[in-house]
Amino acid sequence: MPCGGDADDRFCELIGLASMLHDVGKVAIPDRILRKPGKLDPEEMVQMREHAAIGGRILRDASGPVGGRSYLSMGAEIAESHHEKFDGTGYPHGLAGDAIPLSGRIVAVADVYDALLHRRPYKEAWEWAAVVDLIRAEAGRHFDPRVVDAFVAILERGGPEA
Numbered sequence: 001m002p003c004g005g006d007a008d009d010r011f012c013e014l015i016g017l018a019s020m021l022h023d024v025g026k027v028a029i030p031d032r033i034l035r036k037p038g039k040l041d042p043e044e045m046v047q048m049r050e051h052a053a054i055g056g057r058i059l060r061d062a063s064g065p066v067g068g069r070s071y072l073s074m075g076a077e078i079a080e081s082h083h084e085k086f087d088g089t090g091y092p093h094g095l096a097g098d099a100i101p102l103s104g105r106i107v108a109v110a111d112v113y114d115a116l117l118h119r120r121p122y123k124e125a126w127e128w129a130a131v132v133d134l135i136r137a138e139a140g141r142h143f144d145p146r147v148v149d150a151f152v153a154i155l156e157r158g159g160p161e162a
Helices: 009-019 026-028 042-063 073-083 102-117 130-137 145-161
Strands: none
Touching: 009 073, 009 102, 026 042, 026 073, 042 073, 073 102, 102 130, 102 145, 130 145
């Protein structure tokens, strides 16, 4: 079954598994930062942001022996790009628009959706409608508007469980 759009069947086959690796770089971040119950200070935020580049390196190194397009190579792409923002204000490279890999643009939306819907040590869970409203509002700034449109269309068909 074709996925459609810019994604071929291989892309769709890989992204599910690869997306689970998006935060692998957090293995290099101290627990005192990862588990901090309050807001991170500027120095801690710098350290936390390193996880994207670290994850990209870990997975790129791991994918080398496999060769070709694999869940590891896509995982590297996602780990390194899921905190980039569509308007170019993200990290680690300040990529913008279509310069951000499609896999990273997709996982950026899914990651924020998941993070906001669930309680974290530093915040309570948001209501589903508020999360969807924020994602819509961030189309064109934080998120690729095409990814947001596709994501919202899926949610509207299946609700919060989609």
